[in-house]
Structure formats: structure tokens, C-alpha cells
Amino acid sequence: MFTPLLICVIFLLAGFIQGITGFGSALVAIPLLSLFLDIKSAIPLCILNSLVITTYLSLKMKKHLDVKKIAPLCVAAVPGIIVGSTILETVSSSIIRVWLGILLVAYSLYSLLSRPKPKKLHKLWGYLAGFLSGAIGAAFSAGGPPAIIYSTLNDWGKEEIKATLSGFFLFNSYIIATAHAVRGLTNIEVFTYFMISAPVVLLGTVLGSICYGRIPHALYLQIIFTFLILMGIMMIV
Numbered sequence: 001m002f003t004p005l006l007i008c009v010i011f012l013l014a015g016f017i018q019g020i021t022g023f024g025s026a027l028v029a030i031p032l033l034s035l036f037l038d039i040k041s042a043i044p045l046c047i048l049n050s051l052v053i054t055t056y057l058s059l060k061m062k063k064h065l066d067v068k069k070i071a072p073l074c075v076a077a078v079p080g081i082i083v084g085s086t087i088l089e090t091v092s093s094s095i096i097r098v099w100l101g102i103l104l105v106a107y108s109l110y111s112l113l114s115r116p117k118p119k120k121l122h123k124l125w126g127y128l129a130g131f132l133s134g135a136i137g138a139a140f141s142a143g144g145p146p147a148i149i150y151s152t153l154n155d156w157g158k159e160e161i162k163a164t165l166s167g168f169f170l171f172n173s174y175i176i177a178t179a180h181a182v183r184g185l186t187n188i189e190v191f192t193y194f195m196i197s198a199p200v201v202l203l204g205t206v207l208g209s210i211c212y213g214r215i216p217h218a219l220y221l222q223i224i225f226t227f228l229i230l231m232g233i234m235m236i237v
Contacts, residue, residue, distance in 0.1 A: 003036060007193055008200040011049050015201040017224065018053050019208020020215065022162035023144045023169065024224060025053055025201075026137075027104060031231040039096050041193075043088065044186045047137075047177050048194040049201045054170035056205050057162075064163035069156075072126030073133065073147055073168045078175060080134025085179040087139040096139065097235050103136070104232030107145040108225040121154050133168070138176045144169070 010032045014025035026046050033042035058065070088096070129150035136146065147168055151161045180186045 004193065004196050006036065007033070007045075007197050011197045011201040012204040014046075014049070015053055015204025016208040016211075017204075019057070019205040019210075020212050021208075021224070022057065022165045023148055025050060027107075027144065027228055028224075028231075030100065031104070031228075031235055034097055034235065039100075040088065040185065041187075041190050043139075044177075044180045044190045045193050045197075047173055047180060048186070048190070049197055050169065050173040051177060052198050052202050053205045054166055054173050056202060057166040057209070058170045060209060061159070061163040061166050064159045065167050066160065066164065069126075069160070069164045070167045070171070072123045073130035073150070073164075074171045076127040076130030077134030077137075077168075077172050080131040080136075081138045081172070081175050081179055084135035084138025085176070085183055085185075087135070088180075088185065089183055091139075101232040101235030103145065104228050104235070108228040108232065110149070111225045112222060112229075119153065119155055121150065125150055130168075134172060134175075137172050138179060 010029050011025075014029040017028055018025035029046050029049070030039075030042055033046065037045070129146040132146035133144065137144075144165075147165060151164050154161075156164070177186070
């Protein structure tokens, strides 16, 4: 009885966070969903809701989208998604949960402690980031870190970074959702929960977009990454 309500609350928060930052919905939703859903149901559900989030954000940020920036990420993501979907289908849920916890802690610590100077990176780094993002996204529904690190290391403005991430995650989410459907990971239960939570995640994304730019960005990210470290440790333990 309470499961649909909890799912809606979680995706309202997840949509709100990604509406502000351009990423992070899965990194927040998956740890919370995995407390009462099997991880192999939580991941396809999160991917379906990411379709709603990324479609809205990409339309909103379309004037800042640059195909040249997004293309290396998208091209390399396809083989990565194939690898990641195979991992999700064959590896046990407990192993996936532990590795996701490690991923959350490692990425959050990197974001809090490292302050690399922006520079113009070679496109090869974009292909590597795309492949890793595709694999991690299909396996853990948390493929953001490689693409986010690549985008933030480049000498791009805030609008360019958010637009690039939104466009890439839009492409990634549609490909991953298709791969999950083909492999039978998106079942009736998952699709039912998606239909219930989709309007709520859209509401959260709209509210987050309204708040975008009004909250001190650096401080907000520090709070989010600290929260994710605690969630990652909880998943590992």
C-alpha cells in the first residue's frame, strides 16, 4: 500500500535535484528505492523516469545544446550499454548494490575534495567517458560520474555543461530503456510503478528548474555529495 507513495516521494526529490543540477536523480533514487525494491526492478524504473527528466531538461536547454560536444559521449555509450545490460542480467543484486555504494562514495569524495582546473580535453576522453557512462548506466542506473567529470573538466560554462549532460543523458536513457525492455528487465510491475511516478518526477524536475540559479551552486552540490556518501556507505554495509 505504501510502496507507490514512497516511490512518488523519492522521484519527486530525484526530479527536483536533477532539475537544479542537470544530473543526480539516479544517484539519489536508487539507494532509497533499493531499501524496499529489488535492485533489478529499481534500476529499470529509474531509467524510465529519467526519460521524463532528460526530455524536459533537453527541451528547456536546447539553445545551449552543441552536437559536437555530445557526439563523442553518445557514440561510445552504445557499446558500453550492451556491456552494462549484460552485467545487470547476470550479476547478483547484492554484488550490484555493493559496487553501486562504492561508486557513490568514490564519486562524491572526488567531487568534494578535488578541484581540477578546467581545460580543453581531447575528444578521446569524451569517447572513454561515454563508454563508461553507458556501461555504468545500464548496470547501475548511475552512469553520470564519467560524463559529469569529463564535462566539468572542460573549459565550458555552466549552461554548456548542463545542456551537454542533459542531451547525453537523454540519448543514454532511451538506449538503456530499450536494452532493458529487450532483455525483459522492464516487467509489468516496473511499468506500473513508472506510470504512477512519471507525473511526480516531472513536477519535481519543473520545480528544480525554477530554482536553478537561485541556490548557491557550489554549496548545494557539497550538501548533495555529502548525502550521497552517507547513502553509499549504508548500501555497502
